[in-house]
Amino acid sequence: MSAEQSLAIIIRTIEFSETSLIVTLFSRELGKLSAIAKGARRPKGPFEGSLDLLSVCRVVVICKRSDALDLLTEAKLHRRFRGAERSLERVYAGYYLAELLRLLTDDYDPHPEVYDLTTTTLNEIDGMGDVATAVLFFEAQLLRMIGHAALTDRCTECGGDVDSSLSRMPFSLLSGGVVCKPCSNRQSGVLSIRQTAIKELRRLFSVDANLQTRVPSHLYSELRAVMSRYIQTIVGNVPRTQSLLPDSMRTEPTE
Ligand SMILES: [Zn+2]
Known part of the structure; x- marks a missing residue:
């Protein structure tokens, strides 16, 4: 196990438990990976709205490189995708x-x-x-x-x-x-x-x-x-x- 840092784009989120998400990231340095973000669904959780689809974040991931999911421990928002403020066409293109x-x-x-x-x-x-x-x-x-x-x-x-x-x-x-x-x-x-x-x-x-x-x-x-x-x-x-x-x-x- 090792903690890795990378810039990453959020390309999918799935509700995992009452409080957690499974997040698929496309990261610049590590490629695509899926990680569990514990507490991400709590209102004042550790990720504070940084895990929206197509957000760009600086993330820290503990990579297990096995069958177990990686663990997302930090996600600092760099840029939010704002297509929804303009048109549905832009949102769909992002998806x-x-x-x-x-x-x-x-x-x-x-x-x-x-x-x-x-x-x-x-x-x-x-x-x-x-x-x-x-x-x-x-x-x-x-x-x-x-x-x-x-x-x-x-x-x-x-x-x-x-x-x-x-x-x-x-x-x-x-x-x-x-x-x-x-x-x-x-x-x-x-x-x-x-x-x-x-x-x-x-x-x-x-x-x-x-x-x-x-x-x-x-x-x-x-x-x-x-x-x-x-x-x-x-x-x-x-x-x-x-x-x-x-x-x-x-x-x-x-x-
Ligand atoms: Zn030919």
Whole structure:
């Protein structure tokens, strides 16, 4: 057993007993972990409202690294998620980020760059940023960081050239990117995507993608659909909060 300190985002809380919570944290230094927070449900308990969903805290955890739950002994609030003060759309987008972190990362597998991506995206979502763009950016960058970037330059099945002069291209959910015509005929789960949307996907998945670059609104529903289905294929399930994401994009850059 050792006491570890880290910055962490609260990604789930479950009532455990009359007075305690089980908290799932996505921490910068330790990765994802679940810990029991004793007394967290008491009105004047030791955590004083720092354990709300999507709060960023500096935590101290006693790690058991066994079947027993870790013990959360301190959580000092750094930043509260304020999406609820603006709109339901922002709240749901925050919940979705938390769900993706739970589904797509492993316990005790630290990804500081994923942590940083999450805090940056949350700032955008609970500020004035475009929610639809921020969620797509987060998904693409998260997938890239954990080794699931969608590939759009060559056939992801045979490595051969793809015809980028076509107006639409086959995108294979299973092989995670574009495929050539012969390969697409041999596969199921192939979507036909406009070339302009493929170009936008390439930008979103690239290392130097920028959160401030708005996704073109005429491509949004196509990008939303392919990203949702690609993530469902990787997870093997439909994330519960995915249906709460914006289904169209605001045309005005401000609210
Ligand atoms: Zn091929």
